[in-house]
Amino acid sequence: MLRLISRSFFSFVIAAFMGSLVVFAMTHFLGGDVVTVMLGKEAGPGDVTAMREELGLNLPLYQQYFNWLGGVVTGDLGTSYALGYDIFDQIATRFGPTFMLTFGALLVSLPLSLALGTYSAVNVKNWRGSFVDVSTQVGIAIPSFWAGLLLVLFFSVRLGILPTGRYVPFFEDPVASIRSVILPITALSLGITSILTRYVRTAMIDVMSGDFITAAMAKGRTLRGAALTHGVRNASIPLVTVATLQLGQLVAGAVVIENVFVIPGIGRLLVVSTLRREVVVVQSLALVIMLMILGMNFLMDIAYGFLDPRIRDKQEAQRLA
Amino acid sequence: MPDDSAIQPDASLADLKRVFRAVVRLPFPLFLGAFLVLSFVFIALLSFFWTPYDPAAINVPDRLLPPGSDNYIFGTDRLGRDVVTQLMLGARNSLYVSVLSTTVAVTIGALFGLFVAGTGPRWQGPLSRIADVGLSLPGILVAFVLATKLGPGNTTATLAIIVWFIPVAARVTIGPATQVLALDYVEAAFAYGRSRRFVLMNHVLPNIGPLLIVLASVMFAAAILIEAALSFLGVGVQPPTSSWGRFLNEAQPLLEAAPYLMFFPGIAIVLTVLGFNLLGDGLRTILDPQQARTGIF
Secondary structure: OHHHHHHHHHHHHHHHHHHHHHHHHHHHHOOHHHHHHHHHOOOOOOHHHHHHHHHHOOHHHHHHHHHOOOHHHHHOEEEEOOOOOHHHHHHHHOHHHHHHHHHHHHHHHHHHHHHHHHHHHHOOOOOHHHHHHHHHHHHHHOOOHHHHHHHHHHHHHHOOOOOOOOOOOOOOOOOHHHHHHHHHHHHHHHHHHHHHHHHHHEEOOOOHHOHHHHHHHHOOOOHHHHHHHHHHHOOOEEEEOHHHHHHHHHHHHHHHHHHHHHOHHHHHHHHHHOOOOOOOHHHHHHHHHHHHHHHHHHHHHHHHHHOOHHHHHHHHHHHHO | HHHHHHHHHHHHHHHHHHHHHHHHOOHHHHHHHHHHHHHHHHHHHHHOOOOOOOOOOHHHHHHHOOEOOOOEOOEEEOOEEHHHHHHHHHHHHHHHHHEEEEHHHHHHHHHHHHHHHHHOHHHHHHHHHHHHHOOOHHHHHHHHHHHHHHOOOOHHHHHHHHHHHHHHHHHHHHHHHHHHOOHHHHHHHHOOOHHHHHHHHHHHHHHHHHHHHHHHOOOOOOOHHHHHHHHOOOOOOOOOOHHHHHHHHHHHHHOOOOOOHHHHHHHHHHHHHHHHHHHHHHHHHOOOOOHOOOOOO
8 A cells, every 4th residue: 555655656746747847838938028928018128127137037947947846845936026916825825715616526526426327327228327328418518617607697696595606715604605615516516427427327337247246136136236235336446537537627627617606716816817917827826736636646546545455456466576 | 224224213222221221220319419510510601601690790779688589589798799690600719719629639649649659668658658647737727828928819729729639639549559550460561561650650540540530529529618618718719709608708797687698608509519529429339339438538
């Protein structure tokens, strides 16, 4: 197990390093000069020189890269030139809402997709299974922000039972906080639940043809009983794999949803800074979001080890050999 | 000759019947998908020649008319522009972005994937690792980084989708291409003296072709979704170009006053994305029955 953790951590660090290089390269080699973008075309040459000096753009590229990377690690990224806030502090305080959204969506969609997928696999030959199948196809096609708008229209404007946004931090007022994220999390979960349900369905249909299910049924278990006791655990492994692959999409969805519900998270900051052309903020946010995704990947890798002893044992076997 | 003309109609009729029977046996979702996709393409192309109203015409006295009003089936927006016209122009923009991004990304990604598959085991590991890192980058993130430097717009959105799709296309190509390379007739081609490039382009590529077609169909759907999201956030297409996402962005402040405005573009997105996904799924079951159960998306 320890071996698995250290291996996963090693590949996490490598991927994070490569990712930071990609982000840095994208902001430095594409398009025009950062300073012209920031100050506008009519800026005087004096201003431009001063700005270049201040941003450290006269340093060699590798030094700029390491200064930035060091800034991300030590928490010193300078201040926003347009609004004057401390960039690192701002990113750190905006972590909470984004984390709550993505974690909440996972918390909803993982069990829900497991249940729906199993249900539709057990009912594969009748209309109930087909109904789930068709619903998931439609669920994938619905853009999360449109789902958000519809939910606001129905639950906030028409029924008036849930707030339209106005995020409340969890530690300020837990009840109001959860009420404020119900609609965003629902909108965010819709797509990912649909995708995951389809995978669970396929995996369950596969698993159900396995010998151990036949054996369980030979012992006198019903098909449903065998599916629930033996099938689900086996089908949850592909679920973890696919959920890991979908994490990027989940975070991307959170970025969009935060802007629909005006939630002060990382995604909102990302859009605002992009439209203001704040290169350093966007570049750092991109890295932070990537680290978030890779970090969750790392946790999922470990979750594998717990779910499937075979994966853990394979690592152990390699170590002993 | 008279004999021929007597036989010909019957023969072609039998052929037609056989074709018809084969077509009828195709899965229903494929039909539905093809129908939705063709309608979308038709509407998008039609917008070049005909729209109910002049796209640029602003008619403030007729602003915010509800659906079903005289002359405006779906109503008008806050500037009195016809919603149907706006939706047709939005379809055009979606088609433009999705065709351009998918074509470029599948071409580059598949060529890279073929190259990686052909390099042999030593390079394959590290090179596919690069594709994996690319896969962990959400497309929307790339779009924001690009938009900060290049400015928001259609080009930025298209570029971002391309950058996002290339590793996906590469990843989808590498596995099957490696499998094809291990087949006997590929060995035979090498033994015959064919170059690696010849074998990759003339033997491997046609074999993974169906897979790439399915991939392209699913990518169209994803491209339309992300273009809508970017335009909705203001990072995609800029005024005066119309887009479904931008239309929804403009409809959001009017959620209470004119809720109907946000229905139609949303439904348009859902139907189009659904169409491409159904088409992709249907094609997958026909072209590649073994792959049908293990999709990448």
